[in-house]
Amino acid sequence: xxxxxxxxxxxxxxxxxxxxxxxxxxxxxxxxxxxxxxxxxxxxxxxxxxxxxxxxxxxxxxxxxxxxxxxxxxxxxxxxxxxxxxxxxxxxxxxxxxxxxxxxxxxxxxxxxxxxx
Amino acid sequence: xxxxxxxxxxxxxxxxxxxxxxxxxxxxxxxxxxxxxxxxxxxxxxxxxxxxxxxxxxxxxxxxxxxxxxxxxxxxxxxxxxxxxxxxxxxxxxxxxxxxxxxxxxxxxxx
Numbered sequence: 001x002x003x004x005x006x007x008x009x010x011x012x013x014x015x016x017x018x019x020x021x022x023x024x025x026x027x028x029x030x031x032x033x034x035x036x037x038x039x040x041x042x043x044x045x046x047x048x049x050x051x052x053x054x055x056x057x058x059x060x061x062x063x064x065x066x067x068x069x070x071x072x073x074x075x076x077x078x079x080x081x082x083x084x085x086x087x088x089x090x091x092x093x094x095x096x097x098x099x100x101x102x103x104x105x106x107x108x109x110x111x112x113x114x115x116x117x
Numbered sequence: 118x119x120x121x122x123x124x125x126x127x128x129x130x131x132x133x134x135x136x137x138x139x140x141x142x143x144x145x146x147x148x149x150x151x152x153x154x155x156x157x158x159x160x161x162x163x164x165x166x167x168x169x170x171x172x173x174x175x176x177x178x179x180x181x182x183x184x185x186x187x188x189x190x191x192x193x194x195x196x197x198x199x200x201x202x203x204x205x206x207x208x209x210x211x212x213x214x215x216x217x218x219x220x221x222x223x224x225x226x227x228x
Contacts, residue, residue: 002162033215043203045215056213088158094214104148104207106216108160 003027004093004109012115018079021112025072025093031055032074033094033106034066038087049074081116088113119144119208123219130194130226138189138222140204148207149180150216151189155200163189163202194226 003026013019025032034046036059045058049068060066063081068074078085092106120143130136142149151163164171164178166187171178175194180187191198201223205216 031214035216042220043205043216043218045217048213048215050213056211056215058215090160092216104214105150105162105165106207106214107162108152110159113158 002107002109004091004107006089006091006109006112008112009110010113010115012117013081014117015081015083017081017116018077019081019114021076021078021089021091021114023074023076023091023093023109025074025091026107029093029095029107030072031094032068032072033092034060034074034076035090035092035108036087037090037111038084043090046076078114083116086114086116119206119217121204121206121217121219123202123204123222125222126220127223128225130224132194132196132226132228134194134226135190135192136194136224138191138202138224140187140189140219142185142187142204142206144206144208145182145185148214149187150205150207151178151187152203152205153198153200154203154221160203191224194224196226196228199224199226 005024030051037043046060048056066076088111090111091109094106122141153161168182175192177190201221203221205218
């Protein structure tokens with residue numbers, strides 16, 4: 001158990017709908033990262049939040065947004081869903097940004113498997 | 118940008134065999150991690166190894182940062198070792214960090 005929790009584990013929805021994925025980081029971790037794993041694109045970085053602030057965006061669609069709340073949990077919102085959004089969405093956490101040593105290790109949650117029909 | 122390449126893409130072993138998985142990366146290493154994705158999709162941290170050698174039970178990893186590669190050794194493989202092994206390199210820029218993943222090595226261990 002990595003200490004990172006994600007809900008729900010599975011989500012099945014229809015095209016055009018909107019869903020929210022939730023992540024709680026490990027106790028003490030200030031950074032939350034979201035990654036998407038799809039069959040054709042592999043594991044790709046979406047977005048990084050540090051202590052409530054957005055720090056970096058990767059290959060994240062405009063239909064997707066995220067936020068990190070004062071209690072440090074994070075939500076990834078996916079809207080106007082398309083078939084191609086079906087994927088495994090991972091959240092990861094680490095202690096801080098730009099810190100040295102083992103504290104940079106990112107620990108991954110169990111993922112949310114999204115199926116868009 | 119950072120490129121992470123893994124080989125082989127697929128590997129089939131009989132239980133008890135040993136194997137070596139390779140990860141080549143294009144940039145100097147800040148942080149290199151090895152993960153195992155089990156058949157249920159969970160990503161499990163194996164090693165954080167920017168340089169040197171580490172061992173954990175039947176698994177060990179070596180990173181030679183000057184030559185930009187890392188190796189994951191699995192000895193006396195078991196069926197539970199099946200899954201996909203990923204290496205990922207940390208890319209740090211502008212106050213942020215992200216992991217850049219290779220495409221993985223799919224390992225199948227047959228009884």
